[in-house]
Each structure stands twice: as structure tokens, then as C-alpha cells.
Amino acid sequence: MVPMPLSYYRDKGDEGFGGRFGVHNSLWGTPPAQEGDHCFQWTRLASGPVWLAVDSSGQPVAALRAELEAAMHVALHYGRQSSREGALFSRAALKAGTTLVSYVVAPDGVPRNGWPAEPITVFLGKRRSAGNGMAQLTFAPIARLPWQAWTAQPPPAGDQRPQAVVQLLTDTLVPSEHGGWLRGLDEAAWQRILGLNDLKVEAAFSAFKAIMGWSVTWGLPREQSTAIVAGSCWRISSADPDFKNKLADLAQNGLGVRRNEGFGWVAVNPVWLLSGSDGSRFGHGSSLKIGSPKSTGEPLPWPAAAGIERDRVRKLVQLARQIEAQVSGVEGARPKLVGLCNYAKRQANSQAVQEFVGAFAGREHPRGWDKIKEALARAFGECTEINELRFLLEVVAGLLPRQE
Template sequence: MSEYVRITVTLTQPVAVGRNVRADSRQDTHNHVPGSVLRGALAAAWIHRRGQEVTRSSEFLETFEGTGSFGPLHSADSLPVPLSVKRHKYEASQRCRSEWDAAYGQHATTCEECGDPLVFSKGQPRGRVPLESRTTTALTPEGVVRDGHLFTQSMLKEETRLSGWLHGPATHALCCAGEPIRTLSLGSRRSLRGSVTVDVDTTAEPDLIECVGEDIILRLAAPAVFCDDFGFPTDRPDLRELSDVLGVEALEVTGAWTRWDEVGGWHAASGLPKPVERAVAAGSTYRIRCAKAPGPESLRTLATRGIGLRRREGFGALYVAPRPEAHT
């Protein structure tokens, strides 16, 4: 199998990928499928086919606990507007340009057409992802229906298509006991599950990481976990890791547009929430100067592998944003 594989899922039922229960008893859904959810669904498919004992095999451990990456599944609409991008604070006129990207040195503070102020993106999705709501009875923590409590769940609509990348040993997850995996059950433990069909493209090539001269521009499609030399969380990527992957020396972060995010999770074995960790938010963007322009092969590896720690859990996935309009 190749170094990286593109996977596309099509929802055959509405799917809720649980986020958090709000105070008003509405359950939000992610507008995409996080890599951790994809990894969990693939591991569950292996266990379904080969029994619980497969989890002790070296094949399973290398695939699901190894050095591979399980990237998130997104549509063009669900990817975040990069944090380096500025847009109108208020409504833009039709003649106005729509975006200025500080990662490309576009530092305008007002629109030259209408004079309105520009504000940085907060990492909101680029488009509108179709969702539907379903109201059910609320359950107690023991799973018993709670009298008179209604609970509204938002869900990704049937026929939604989402794509992403698997890298390294994670690509082996798509085939189990000699048979490709063609359907998956997605959704988290606390929310409604739905089934999806799986299409795998082993010949697809990722968009090349953006390059400007010797600089590369990295944008996070998922939260990323970085540590400094003392093991403390940092909001900067590791230049040694980047140099290793790129095959050229990554010299300096010359621009960083980042926010912190808190990530938790659900520990399946104990049924308890995982501790909350600090991560750099999706949409965060870095401009990094390299000793020379990296080659296309290593840029494709980086695009599908991602950066930072816990990549097998979907952290540190990268994406390429649409090119900003040139300065006028």
C-alpha cells in the first residue's frame, strides 16, 4: 500500500459526532469527523471482524497505536477560515474583495473599496454545513429515559460527503482479514451512531503545502499538540521535526496566527472523560522560513502526515487554503 491514502465517506444515515451537551439540552455535532472518531470506527470494524483478541496482535498495535496519522474528514465547507485571514467586520459590498491573508503579507486594516474595518478570522467554517435536528427523550447517566426531558440533537445530513487522509501504518486500517472495509459506523459513544460507506483512493495526491520562495505556510485542519524541550505545551511547531520530514532545514517561524483550544475525549475502557489538554486550535497558521524550498514529494508527505504529537488521534492534521486574491 502507498505511503498515504485518501478516504471519502458518504453518510447513508444522519450522523451525530458528539461535541458537548449545552445547558439548554441541545447536543451540538461537529461539522466534520475528527480523526479520533475515524480511528475508533476503523478499530471497531476490526474487532467486529476478528474479535476482541485482535487488539493484542502486533498488526493492530502498529496500525492503530503506531506512527501513522488518522486525519479528520472534512468538506470544503467545514474547513476553517485560517486565523491569518482578515475579512470585513460588517457586510461587504459586491465590489469589495473578500479576504486578506497576513500569511502572504497582506496587512490591510480597512477595505480600500468601502473603508470598513477588517477583522481576523476566529477559525469559523468556510461554508454552511447542512445539519438537521432531531428531538428525543433525554437519558440519565445510567441510560434511563428521564421523565419529561426532551433532548435535541443536531446531526450531519444523509448524503454528506467528507474526505481526509491516512498516513503511514494507519493506511493498513482500511483492510482487515484480507477484505477492504466498505462501511463504518460513525459517531461517539454518547451520541447517535450512523452508518457511512467508505471509498478509498490510493492514487490521489494531496494539494501541495503552500510555498512562497523558501517559506512554507502551514494551516491546522485539527487541533495540534506541541511540546517544548521540557515537555510543556507550546503553540509553536518543532522545527527539528519539520526539518526531518521536509529534508531541508526549517530555520524560523516568521509568522504565527494561533489560538489555544482545550481538547478532552472519552476513555472507552473506563467510561470516564479524559483529562483536558491544551492544544493549538484548528485554523491556526504558521509561516516558516526554510534554508531552501522543499521538494514536492516531501511537501506531499507533510500534507498527509501532519505535525506534532498524537497524530494517530487526529491531532496536527494540515490543509491548504484557497489562494488569496493578489494585492490590487
């Protein structure tokens, strides 16, 4: 995978790769405004964290995103060390099993202490103390970076001048002659970078963003920098006889500063940027796939009811409504049921919860627990699994009105 080129466009509402109208590479010309009765609304494929999947020869295949899932958790009550009522949070998280591939370039091809022979365990991201973010790093030496083999010679420009296409594979920091950072590369910038006076920018698609950082040595934030984002691409031409050698140096050495940190990796004349060089669109899907609606797939489990069949869930909800009608007249019924829910979360079986309710109901002054025990008698008889009882109690507590 490589960063999605900013020159790749799709029609609004269409999938692009696998869609009806496919993908247009605007690096080679302006996309059409209309086709038959259809008016195009072109939008970038690179909106959001999208990657371009290529085949073994570098041809574009699909647009990919890392699969995310919602990670739910509740806040803890510091006194009881149980879940705090109403404090429910969710975060987007990378799914377990996600594989990420990155490349490391070492001087002479081998780091000082050699490549690690065994996988290294690391912890990434937030909420690591709660068991999140554990990952394994595995190193596998390769002969050369794959995109260095995925190159081809682009066609000449309109005036028959040799031309090249260049894409940034990582965010790139390019200092300005006047201080600060460049937010894009115009003809003057490319002439200075390649050392060629006879150079023309035929097309450009780029964007920029702020780069923050932290100095471990000083324990202070690093200076904010402005980077040209990965996926930015240009089509340049030059009649200078040294043009080819300058491009080879650019592909080998990269562009800008802090390249030892991963900034400034460049692909010169990659195959995927030559797709659509004749103005045609690519990546179309079949008409049958386009006309068929997507399946909704299997329904997700109800909250807190994972592992319980849906028919069983419906019966538990009906039972919960009956219990709610019986305990609604008990003073402080909702706080009692909420506390019982929290207690059930810490128990391994339903018997422990039943004994807990029985102990409160057997006191000299039960304060309504005797009525709650009577209402829950059927639930204790039917809910042999603790997850079913937890779900039932949460539904009952949710049905009871909040007391002002």
C-alpha cells in the same frame, strides 16, 4: 473541504465569499484599513465551525457550515407516560442526509482485515434511544490524500529566501521541551521541529483549545491536553539547502504526538494558502447579488400544524377562540383540555377522541364534561383529520388561563 485557515478575514457585515469586499489572506500582509469612504472592520472567517470548500485544483471557492435544524421534544410524565405540561426542549441537530467525508490512513495502505465491502451502520450523538443519530459508514480507497496534489511553490520572501506556507488540517498536540504542551509555534519551535537553525517565521495565525478524552481500557478520563487548532497556519522562510526535504518529511509524516488518533495532519504549500499572495482580495460576488436583499423564502409551518394549509390554520384558531369562550366558565377546564390534548396525541383518528369525551359527558356526574362536549361538537364535525383536532385542542388549552 478543508478547515478554514485562521488567516482568512472578511469585513464585518460582509459575506466574505460572494460578498462585496471578498476575502483577505492576512498570511501575506496586513489588510487595508480603508477603501474610499469605507472603513474596514476585519474579522476572521473561521469563527464557529466553518469549512473552506475548494475546487478540484485546490482553489478556495466558498465558506460552508453543516446545516442544522431544531429538534424539539417534550418530557414524559412518569406516571401517565404522556407529555409533561410545559417541559418542552430543543436541541440543534445535524439534518438528515448530511454527508461527512473523513480520511483514514492505514499502514501499507490497507488495514489488517481489509476495507469493509458493505456499509456499516453506526449511532452517533445524543438521544440515540429516541431514534436519533443513525448513520452509515461507507469506505472507498483512494490513491493519495487530495491536498497532497493541491500544492504550488510560493513566491520568495523579501530578502529572496525560499519560503513555505503550512496549515494544520487537524488539531495538533506538540509537547513542550519543559513539559506540558505548546499553544503555538514560534521560531524556536519550528527550528526544533524541522532541525534547521536558519529559519524565520514571517507570519503566523494560530489558536489553541483543550482536548479531553476517555480511556476505554482503564475506564478513566485521559489527561487533558492542549492542542493547536486545525486551521492554524504559518509562513516560514529558510536559506538552508535542506529546507525542501524537511518540508516534504513534514507533509508526509505530520506533526506532534498521537498522530495515529488523527492529530497532527499537515498541508505544506497548499494552493488555497497562496490565494492573495500579491495582497489582493479574492472571492468577490457580483454587485447585483450584493445589492439585492435575500428572500425570506416560504414561511415555516405553525408549531404542531405541519401539513395544514395556513388558511385552514387561521380558521382553526378562530374556532378555538369560540370554544374557549364557551368552556372558560367550566371548573377545571384547562386541566381537562390539557389531558384531552395528551389523549389525542396517542389516537389515530378523531372518532376515538369524540367517543372519549362522550363517555365522560354521559356519566351521572359529568363535572363539566357535558359542556365541553357541547362546545366541541362543531370541532368534531369539521376536524376530520386527527392532526387538525390535535392542533385545535392545543390552541384551546393554551388560551385558557392557568389556575393558581
